[in-house]
Amino acid sequence: MVTVKPMWRELLSLEQLRERTVDGGEVTLRGMVHALRSLGGVSFLVLRRFDSAVQCVLREGLCEVSEGDAVEVRGVVRADERAPHGFEVVLDGVAVISSPKEPMPVPIHKSYMNLAIDTDLSLRPITLRNLRKRAALKLQEGIVRGFRDSLRSRGFTEIHSPKLESNTAEGGANVFKLDYFKQRASLAQSPQFYKQMMVGVYERVYEVGPVFRAEKHNTARHLNEYTSLDFEMGFIDSFLDVCAMETYMLKYVMELLAKEYAEELAMLGVQLPVIDEIPALRFDEAKALAAEEYGLKRSDPFDMTPEEEAAIGRYAKEKLGSEFVFVTHYPTKKRPVYAMDDPKDPRYTLSFDLLFRGMEVTTGGQRIHDYDAQLAKIRARGMDEDAFECFLLIHKHGMPPHGGLGMGLERMLKQLIGAQNIRSACLFPRDTNRLSP
Amino acid sequence: MVTVKPMWRELLSLEQLRERTVDGGEVTLRGMVHALRSLGGVSFLVLRRFDSAVQCVLREGLCEVSEGDAVEVRGVVRADERAPHGFEVVLDGVAVISSPKEPMPVPIHKSYMNLAIDTDLSLRPITLRNLRKRAALKLQEGIVRGFRDSLRSRGFTEIHSPKLESNTAEGGANVFKLDYFKQRASLAQSPQFYKQMMVGVYERVYEVGPVFRAEKHNTARHLNEYTSLDFEMGFIDSFLDVCAMETYMLKYVMELLAKEYAEELAMLGVQLPVIDEIPALRFDEAKALAAEEYGLKRSDPFDMTPEEEAAIGRYAKEKLGSEFVFVTHYPTKKRPVYAMDDPKDPRYTLSFDLLFRGMEVTTGGQRIHDYDAQLAKIRARGMDEDAFECFLLIHKHGMPPHGGLGMGLERMLKQLIGAQNIRSACLFPRDTNRLSP
Numbered sequence: 001m002v003t004v005k006p007m008w009r010e011l012l013s014l015e016q017l018r019e020r021t022v023d024g025g026e027v028t029l030r031g032m033v034h035a036l037r038s039l040g041g042v043s044f045l046v047l048r049r050f051d052s053a054v055q056c057v058l059r060e061g062l063c064e065v066s067e068g069d070a071v072e073v074r075g076v077v078r079a080d081e082r083a084p085h086g087f088e089v090v091l092d093g094v095a096v097i098s099s100p101k102e103p104m105p106v107p108i109h110k111s112y113m114n115l116a117i118d119t120d121l122s123l124r125p126i127t128l129r130n131l132r133k134r135a136a137l138k139l140q141e142g143i144v145r146g147f148r149d150s151l152r153s154r155g156f157t158e159i160h161s162p163k164l165e166s167n168t169a170e171g172g173a174n175v176f177k178l179d180y181f182k183q184r185a186s187l188a189q190s191p192q193f194y195k196q197m198m199v200g201v202y203e204r205v206y207e208v209g210p211v212f213r214a215e216k217h218n219t220a221r222h223l224n225e226y227t228s229l230d231f232e233m234g235f236i237d238s239f240l241d242v243c244a245m246e247t248y249m250l251k252y253v254m255e256l257l258a259k260e261y262a263e264e265l266a267m268l269g270v271q272l273p274v275i276d277e278i279p280a281l282r283f284d285e286a287k288a289l290a291a292e293e294y295g296l297k298r299s300d301p302f303d304m305t306p307e308e309e310a311a312i313g314r315y316a317k318e319k320l321g322s323e324f325v326f327v328t329h330y331p332t333k334k335r336p337v338y339a340m341d342d343p344k345d346p347r348y349t350l351s352f353d354l355l356f357r358g359m360e361v362t363t364g365g366q367r368i369h370d371y372d373a374q375l376a377k378i379r380a381r382g383m384d385e386d387a388f389e390c391f392l393l394i395h396k397h398g399m400p401p402h403g404g405l406g407m408g409l410e411r412m413l414k415q416l417i418g419a420q421n422i423r424s425a426c427l428f429p430r431d432t433n434r435l436s437p
Numbered sequence: 438m439v440t441v442k443p444m445w446r447e448l449l450s451l452e453q454l455r456e457r458t459v460d461g462g463e464v465t466l467r468g469m470v471h472a473l474r475s476l477g478g479v480s481f482l483v484l485r486r487f488d489s490a491v492q493c494v495l496r497e498g499l500c501e502v503s504e505g506d507a508v509e510v511r512g513v514v515r516a517d518e519r520a521p522h523g524f525e526v527v528l529d530g531v532a533v534i535s536s537p538k539e540p541m542p543v544p545i546h547k548s549y550m551n552l553a554i555d556t557d558l559s560l561r562p563i564t565l566r567n568l569r570k571r572a573a574l575k576l577q578e579g580i581v582r583g584f585r586d587s588l589r590s591r592g593f594t595e596i597h598s599p600k601l602e603s604n605t606a607e608g609g610a611n612v613f614k615l616d617y618f619k620q621r622a623s624l625a626q627s628p629q630f631y632k633q634m635m636v637g638v639y640e641r642v643y644e645v646g647p648v649f650r651a652e653k654h655n656t657a658r659h660l661n662e663y664t665s666l667d668f669e670m671g672f673i674d675s676f677l678d679v680c681a682m683e684t685y686m687l688k689y690v691m692e693l694l695a696k697e698y699a700e701e702l703a704m705l706g707v708q709l710p711v712i713d714e715i716p717a718l719r720f721d722e723a724k725a726l727a728a729e730e731y732g733l734k735r736s737d738p739f740d741m742t743p744e745e746e747a748a749i750g751r752y753a754k755e756k757l758g759s760e761f762v763f764v765t766h767y768p769t770k771k772r773p774v775y776a777m778d779d780p781k782d783p784r785y786t787l788s789f790d791l792l793f794r795g796m797e798v799t800t801g802g803q804r805i806h807d808y809d810a811q812l813a814k815i816r817a818r819g820m821d822e823d824a825f826e827c828f829l830l831i832h833k834h835g836m837p838p839h840g841g842l843g844m845g846l847e848r849m850l851k852q853l854i855g856a857q858n859i860r861s862a863c864l865f866p867r868d869t870n871r872l873s874p
Contacts, residue, residue, distance in 0.1 A: 160846070
């Protein structure tokens, strides 16, 4: 019998390696041979590690290595201003742990690979090894951490709701359906009903998880599966409480990114938005302002085009000094059945979108908490009230006023890094043509 | 135009309320009327809040309130040893914010509701308001936090992999299938291939997300959708490195629970397991020991029954002093195609399960990283090698030795709280009959 102790092979972080330059200590590192280069008679091995790529100096005749090898290297850390992180490792020994069958199909060691998007995506397990690509996707982690940590610090509880549902109540046409042990099931388009249910339990909840949209759009801003960051909170006085919580959360996210993801941001040349406070414009007001300011044609008064979103974003930036802008009071007929109508004008709802650099990244609002009001709205829309039976349990047995929002992780990242296509902001995107890898 | 500041209504936590007993300060609290009780001529209102239930003293004639109301109360905090948390709030004012349409269908204010499981699950949005039930599910958050935080501190990166796949490579019969824009798609049974791919990118990765199993078992230990906690790490020397990382992670989880979830653990009477080191037994050895010690019949030498798991767990507890036990070297024919065979005896794999209190909560092991070895195993099993094309990209272009594991969140919680049925450890369980709520 063996016993297993709580141990691990210690990984020296980039920061710890930098500190070693002081005493010139010897280190042993494992990683992948990212690139091999010769410069002025010196051979360099770029070692791709968990948190960074480290420049190593390879003495002649030390060892036969190839790009793509997994290696263990031993050497001395030495400060060098010309090296990417201000130091390099002069190698004494290299041992190959494993070798690839074939060379890289694309030059992942270049800063810019200039691949067609379809080539990139088809080779995604390999192209993500490119340092810029993995840095961009690493920022997903930072956004999600900031989202969770900020909310937990304000009394929110994390939940995990099911993605298989019987209910197509929210549904409509954009739902994926499947057979489930002789029943018909749907894939969740959002955790909406579950997070509302859980407000009755924990008062404030959040969830990070996949959502599924069977939309036939194949655009640079749509995915058929994406990661949704959702929260919902009870005892609000107005939907502006939800906006205020989001403002706090976003400020927290940007501060966390600045602090702990500085390497990635620098590599990508990303400028973080400054969030102090975020302006809010009414939907009708925002449309009018954008049309007036930038000469857009008046469009459907109950809808907003991507061009209008971009113009409102531009207006917010140029005139209001903010890269974020809330657009509030969306038309009732464009909002779901659980949205609360504005008592002052029921053609509009107490809801909002948040635009970031001219694109919607969040949809939220106040929800109906009164049983009779919710039932009346379901009936007024001619919807099947039986499909809402479980959902209506919470209204029937008592709910506080509440509201919340959903934020698309990939949209947020796309706007943050200035990507042209949302697929660049997702590890393995799903669109109407693509189901693999 | 309005501007939105990063603000929130401050919530006084249970700890902050306790501190108020010192200066007898007045507080304003919002919450749900969980219970109304009269005891010795005094009326009590139990206020259910985001983190606890607070006992309030209700003077006669103050306000008409009913169970299920959302209220705002004002009063003075006063130490009282007889009160649940050592204090109560003597109310000066109560305002009703919203009221339920109907009274509670079940007595959620009782400690034990004694409901049939089907009644509980059908009324889940309401029954979860019961304090014991919500405390049990709150522990999910603690387990997941400990999982993430421990791994991030050891250089792991969080990932989000797609749940819609074209590929049924891992598949077999237990896969949910659906139509996806004229293609056939599957729901992910695990993030296995994606986390292996991402080892080539970030070296160490983890993911928390839903997985889907179309198993027809309808037992107290199976769910058709559950939350899987997965990690995968590169540059291991042996699968025991994965076991060691899990031991570290579990120790971290238990310490976090002890520190930050003490209220919930106390309410449920949960004894946390002590993790110092975890014994590991070989599969064949473990089966023989359990059979010998507890007189079990010898069963299929390549499989392990739930009774054998329970007996091995009992053996570990009684003879080895551990509530956890690793069972290693599972038979090759019971393990998936990516599992690495033991070079000393290829009938067995370099893999393991972790049993906790006599039930499997984790499956893990070392994976094949060599292209030829992986291709040979796919072919030897007569599997369709085209279905593995994307997966094999990583082996073809270089992978370090690596391994990892998946842990079922609901199983872990079930064993931790000693629940009879795994459905009690899931907010909204999915089984062969149940798709709602």
